[in-house]
Amino acid sequence: RVEGKLSNESFVSKAPAAVVNAERAKLEKYKANWAILSIDGISTSCGITTRHAEEAMVDRTMIANASRTLIAADHTKIERAGFARVRDDFTGITVVTDSSNTDDLAAAGMAVINV
Numbered sequence: 001r002v003e004g005k006l007s008n009e010s011f012v013s014k015a016p017a018a019v020v021n022a023e024r025a026k027l028e029k030y031k032a033n034w035a036i037l038s039i040d041g042i043s044t045s046c047g048i049t050t051r052h053a054e055e056a057m058v059d060r061t062m063i064a065n066a067s068r069t070l071i072a073a074d075h076t077k078i079e080r081a082g083f084a085r086v087r088d089d090f091t092g093i094t095v096v097t098d099s100s101n102t103d104d105l106a107a108a109g110m111a112v113i114n115v
Contacts, residue, residue: 024057031067035059039073042071042110048087049083075099075101077099078097090108097115
């Protein structure tokens with residue numbers, strides 16, 4: 001991270017609640033064919049997770065407003081958990097991953113594409 005540069009992570013974690021709520025209201029007005037997400041963890045015990053509560057809110061809103069959801073997650077994200085839960089239910093979610101440890105996710109209803 002370059003000093004003085006505003007990063008998305010910094011904005012999301014330090015934004016006042018009123019700003020976060022205003023951004024959520026804007027997102028709720030959109031309809032997307034695809035929500036393409038990068039997350040911090042997917043596991044059958046904890047669901048889909050990320051590091052920041054505000055980011056989880058944005059992810060939940062995008063999933064709710066998209067026709068389909070695709071998650072890009074390398075092997076380091078499979079069967080791991082982040083701090084904030086995005087979603088427990090894997091129905092309608094597709095994960096693209098290089099992990100071979102995905103049988104439990106598929107059994108729980110997530111579509112898995114191994115690359």
